[in-house]
Amino acid sequence: MSALGILRALAVLGVFTSLHASQRPNIVFILTDDQDVELNGQDPILKTRELIGASGMTFTNMYVSSPLCCPSRSSILTGKYVHNHHGINNSVTGGCSSPEWQLENEGSAFPVYLKKQGYNTFFAGKYLNQYGFPQTGGVEHIPPGWDWWIGLVGNSVYYNYTLSINGTAEDHGDDYGRDYLTDVIHRRGQEFLGIQSQDRPTPFFMMLSTPACHDPFTPAPQYNSTFSDARAPRGGSFNLHAKDKHWLIRQAITPMPNDTIEYIDTTFRNRWRTLQSVDDMVEDVVKTLDAKGMLDNTYIFYSSDNGFHLGQFSMPYDKRQAYEFDVKVPLMVRGPGIAKDVIISDSVLNIDLGPTFIELAGATPPNSTDGMSLLPILHGTKDPSVPFRVQFLTEHSGVGADSVPGCPQYQGQGLMVCKMHCVCQDSRNNTHACLRYKSNSVDYKYCEFEDDDNFRELYELKQDPYELTNVVDQINPEILAVLKTNLYDMKICTGDACHGSNSHQII
Numbered sequence: 001m002s003a004l005g006i007l008r009a010l011a012v013l014g015v016f017t018s019l020h021a022s023q024r025p026n027i028v029f030i031l032t033d034d035q036d037v038e039l040n041g042q043d044p045i046l047k048t049r050e051l052i053g054a055s056g057m058t059f060t061n062m063y064v065s066s067p068l069c070c071p072s073r074s075s076i077l078t079g080k081y082v083h084n085h086h087g088i089n090n091s092v093t094g095g096c097s098s099p100e101w102q103l104e105n106e107g108s109a110f111p112v113y114l115k116k117q118g119y120n121t122f123f124a125g126k127y128l129n130q131y132g133f134p135q136t137g138g139v140e141h142i143p144p145g146w147d148w149w150i151g152l153v154g155n156s157v158y159y160n161y162t163l164s165i166n167g168t169a170e171d172h173g174d175d176y177g178r179d180y181l182t183d184v185i186h187r188r189g190q191e192f193l194g195i196q197s198q199d200r201p202t203p204f205f206m207m208l209s210t211p212a213c214h215d216p217f218t219p220a221p222q223y224n225s226t227f228s229d230a231r232a233p234r235g236g237s238f239n240l241h242a243k244d245k246h247w248l249i250r251q252a253i254t255p256m257p258n259d260t261i262e263y264i265d266t267t268f269r270n271r272w273r274t275l276q277s278v279d280d281m282v283e284d285v286v287k288t289l290d291a292k293g294m295l296d297n298t299y300i301f302y303s304s305d306n307g308f309h310l311g312q313f314s315m316p317y318d319k320r321q322a323y324e325f326d327v328k329v330p331l332m333v334r335g336p337g338i339a340k341d342v343i344i345s346d347s348v349l350n351i352d353l354g355p356t357f358i359e360l361a362g363a364t365p366p367n368s369t370d371g372m373s374l375l376p377i378l379h380g381t382k383d384p385s386v387p388f389r390v391q392f393l394t395e396h397s398g399v400g401a402d403s404v405p406g407c408p409q410y411q412g413q414g415l416m417v418c419k420m421h422c423v424c425q426d427s428r429n430n431t432h433a434c435l436r437y438k439s440n441s442v443d444y445k446y447c448e449f450e451d452d453d454n455f456r457e458l459y460e461l462k463q464d465p466y467e468l469t470n471v472v473d474q475i476n477p478e479i480l481a482v483l484k485t486n487l488y489d490m491k492i493c494t495g496d497a498c499h500g501s502n503s504h505q506i507i
């Protein structure tokens with residue numbers, strides 16, 4: 001038999017197929033909770049920036065489809081905008097992990113495609129805020145596509161919680177060594193990596209979804225007093241009163257009282273502290289992959305579900321706003337074929353992650369996907385002079401808080417800060433949809449609010465990066481008309497129509 005004949009025979013025997021499968025890359029996805037970019041949220045994760053960012057790409061314009069955990073996470077899993085997956089808030093009635101959401105979306109979430117491609121899949125940490133409760137299927141519910149399932153019941157906490165371990169409840173108390181959630185996720189991840197090897201025929205996908213740096217911002221004891229001199233960033237819109245913004249923002253008290261500012265600074269430090277445990281986890285992921293000779297065949301993604309504010313426009317703390325601080329998040333990626341130490345300024349979105357994972361696994365994302373695979377950027381095949389997308393959408397469905405001041409009936413429900421300075425952090429009429437239009441020459445954010453005033457806001461981010469001045473009444477009406485039409489189109493888009501190409505162009 002000729003050499004070619006032998007190759008053909010081997011191919012028929014499927015030897016190359018399995019060889020090919022074993023060469024598919026492994027993928028690690030680290031997702032943090034509420035980690036911002038705009039308040040220097042990436043500063044404290046030095047090791048992560050070195051081991052992922054400087055060893056690959058750092059995206060400076062990564063946005064989420066919604067500035068709230070459950071809607072954003074639902075978008076990450078499905079690759080869909082909120083108006084297409086219908087998980088509009090953090091409640092079961094709003095589609096957060098609800099039986100309807102599961103039925104409609106979980107069967108076509110990215111892990112299902114990875115599983116079909118023969119991936120060994122692992123999940124640990126916070127999934128969706130309402131996961132694991134009786135009305136959402138209890139801890140027995142393991143979302144399809146995952147082989148190893150370590151799912152947190154409910155929302156982020158650091159101690160005193162229940163995990164679903166492959167469908168069985170495991171209760172945790174508040175002993176640091178045993179129970180600190182970020183470290184539990186860290187150790188479970190190491191356990192999984194420990195049994196992977198370069199010679200195994202199956203590649204793996206591992207998702208580590210940490211509570212850090214979400215409320216209640218509880219650091220590990222060894223980090224309890226680090227960054228003791230750090231303060232929340234001043235400047236930008238910090239402690240400013242915004243007269244030209246929608247109702248909710250106009251209710252803020254300016255200047256903020258000193259004790260509120262103290263509270264903001266304490267929160268800022270504790271957020272950074274909780275991220276130290278994430279940084280340790282990332283370091284060990286990279287070390288273990290390296291020790292096993294698997295680092296060169298593994299992509300590592302690092303991102304967050306939404307941003308955060310601490311004193312911007314005098315709002316003490318929260319997310320849920322349309323501004324950069326709440327919708328922009330970190331994204332760093334390293335892996336085979338990715339150049340080192342590269343900064344990418346294209347607008348990319350949380351809905352792009354799922355299709356990227358699916359394509360890395362050798363499959364085609366479903367046509368229901370609103371996002372786009374990042375592979376052309378990661379592998380340097382995209383024309384750098386053409387933006388990856390020209391426009392995108394962010395959506396938020398306002399929640400609760402029907403009375404002012406201080407929304408008293410919502411006290412204790414996390415919708416407001418009432419430690420010292422009572423301010424509504426959300427209201428039903430904080431329902432907004434924004435179009436971001438960013439070409440090589442212009443950069444606009446246009447938002448419409450569903451309130452009694454039909455309030456609109458427009459920012460020219462090139463000149464006004466902190467969104468201090470609402471120019472909706474000063475803009476050229478022709479430009480405004482294009483933005484309005486494009487926002488309308490994006491609010492009802494599905495699939496390809498959501499890809500943000502330049503449909504109605506601003507010249």
Ligand SMILES: *[C@@H]1O[C@H](CO)[C@@H](O)[C@H](O)[C@H]1NC(C)=O
Pocket residue numbers: 088089090091093094095398399400
């Ligand atoms: C979430 O959305 C649902 C459906 O619109 C609504 O009934 C519910 O009140 C919302 N949750 C909160 C906390 O506002």
Ligand SMILES: *[C@@H]1O[C@H](CO)[C@@H](O)[C@H](O)[C@H]1NC(C)=O
Pocket residue numbers: 147148149165166
């Ligand atoms: C969870 O299930 C996976 C897949 O069946 C299995 O390999 C793993 O050992 C299980 N993990 C635990 C902690 O039981």
Ligand SMILES: *[C@@H]1O[C@H](CO)[C@@H](O)[C@H](O)[C@H]1NC(C)=O
Pocket residue numbers: 159160173174
């Ligand atoms: C955990 O729960 C126990 C028992 O309810 C309580 O005493 C303890 O303060 C809680 N720990 C934390 C960190 O919340």
Ligand SMILES: *[C@@H]1O[C@H](CO)[C@@H](O)[C@H](O)[C@H]1NC(C)=O
Pocket residue numbers: 220221224225
């Ligand atoms: C962390 O430090 C604060 C004061 O700085 C203290 O109140 C708290 O008990 C400490 N927590 C732990 C877990 O060490």
Ligand SMILES: *[C@@H]1O[C@H](CO)[C@@H](O)[C@H](O)[C@H]1NC(C)=O
Pocket residue numbers: 258
């Ligand atoms: C608040 O802090 C500022 C700046 O540190 C200080 O000048 C001012 O006196 C303080 N106000 C009160 C009421 O303590």
Ligand SMILES: *[C@@H]1O[C@H](CO)[C@@H](O)[C@H](O)[C@H]1NC(C)=O
Pocket residue numbers: 367368369494495496
């Ligand atoms: C996806 O493809 C199917 C079948 O070709 C089609 O019916 C459906 O409308 C497409 N969906 C989108 C969002 O393009």
Ligand SMILES: *[C@@H]1O[C@H](CO)[C@@H](O)[C@H](O)[C@H]1NC(C)=O
Pocket residue numbers: 247401402403404427428429451452453
């Ligand atoms: C927004 O909602 C609040 C609380 O219900 C209400 O007082 C206020 O008038 C509303 N503002 C607008 C502009 O709709």
